[in-house]
Amino acid sequence: MPYKIVMVRNDPNYGKRRHKGLAAVHVLRSYLERHSALASELQVEIVELNSCWPQATELDTRWILSFEPDAVGLSCYCWNIGMQAGIASMLRxxxxxxxxxxxxxxxxxxxxxxMAANPAVDYVVRGEGEVTFTELVDHLVSGKGRPAAIRSLNWRNGGTTCANPDRPLIEDLDTIPSPILDQRVDLFATDGEVMIETVRGCVYHCSFCLHNKGQTGMxxxxxxxxEAEVRALCEHPAVNVIWFADPTFDYDEARALRILRLIEEANAGQGVAFELRAEMLTPALIAQLARLNVVDVGIGLQSINPIALSNVRRASNLESFRRNVSMLAEALKDVGTRIDLDVIYGLPGDCYAGYMDTIDFALDLGGHVYYQPLRLLKGTNLAQRAETFGLEAAxxxxxxxxxxxxxxxxxxxxxxxxNAGLDFLQCESxxxxxxxRELRDMARQASQKCSMATACEIVGRGLWASEARNLFRVANASPDDIPVHWRISELATLLTGGRLDNILPIGPRHDLATRLRASMSLSDGCAPSSSGYFHAAL
Structure with a gap:
């Protein structure tokens, strides 16, 4: 009988960044099946769950049990840890x-x-998991060796838990087999979005991030x-978008250009998406990106507050940022590329006025603001220094x-x-x-000073006072399935109510509400913006 292992991926299954075609569990399985001394005795299954559906934990657990596994591996992140812990308890x-x-x-x-809080868990694989997981599986299958000899492993020994020393990082990344090249991922069974990593680590050391944890370089x-992976994906009929998971794709201009030119040669129409550092963009990179089908670009702005940026060890040149993002937007305007400008509110030393300034800066560039609250992720330098900055996190x-x-x-x-007003502004209508924009202009006429961020706050404040908190999200990463016609209706109701009487003139508000309601009966009333995903500068 084979030793049956179920590996559980539990990620948000909605909107952008779904990447169902590849994940850490696929890489772990490929490494295990290539390097395990007992690979022929293993039967490995991958179960993919939706972390947006926590009420399905019981059903998910029964699905896992239907494979009759001898071992279950749970891939744990901040967005799924509650579900994964619940699954572990039910499995036990x-x-x-x-x-x-x-x-x-x-x-x-x-x-x-x-492990103390979750007695159902027998082992924790710390950090980069390919080697540790493989050694642990070999021990479980053979019954030979000692858990104490497996580095980067926490394990139970009777009533106590033991923590083994850390393992060095894998020096030669090519020893990690490619699930793509080994055909260990059925791309026809995915949504067509495939994630690929060409590096590990990051050349930057932002203190809120885990990309460089335990690493001194890239x-x-x-x-x-x-080259082999990119060609394979470009030539595969089921792949719609290749998402490069590299934290800063353009850190090395020559290497980035080589990859981009390869994509153009292999399949110029292939959808691609990248995380870029605006200050690292060059005219050559921008020109080459314009020759491709770039569907999404993420660019980290985070904040324009110099004190906040200094506190998180992030250098930024705002003039270079503005110039390069503007050049990129112009180069990609005919493609319909969505350019996300990532913003974090609550960085140490930042304040609400600074957050408003950052939002206005991003909107002025025409970007789609992808906002997040500061998250004190375990293991980050900032989490260790939280008390210094008076940071209190959940x-x-x-x-x-x-x-x-x-x-x-x-x-x-x-x-x-x-944020709620920003969601209205950025909806595809x-x-x-x-x-x-009209609300902003009304406020300007009333007070002579009103930015787009202020206009968004006015909308959100009115919705909050109206107890319409079902329209609020903490972060862009939350699911947003609110129909556009609902947003139009709520906005019209807000305009005709009394929540804005001391802020905006009544007559123009009522006129705008009438036009909004009339638009709902028109065929194009809920039509997407003519500029695609990239909104014109405000």
């Missing part, structure tokens, strides 16, 4: 003899505390490996900031107001976008 009750293994960033940096996959994942010395509770509420 249903099958007391099963080996339950947890790994991933949410359990790697406080493994002892996690490790890269060899060119032959990268103890439960995803560890969102609750308040700080410069961003108190009251200002976090104001940020929610602004020209009707709603133009309405909020």
């Amino acid at each position: 009750r249903a099958r007391p003899g099963i080996a339950i293994i947890a790994g991933g960033p949410e359990v790697s940096f406080d493994a002892e505390a996690f 490790r890269v996959f060899s060119w032959p490996r990268v 103890p439960s994942p995803p560890h969102n900031l609750e308040r700080s010395l410069t961003f108190p509770h009251e200002d976090m509420i104001r940020a929610h107001h602004l 020209m009707v709603v976008q133009e309405a909020i």
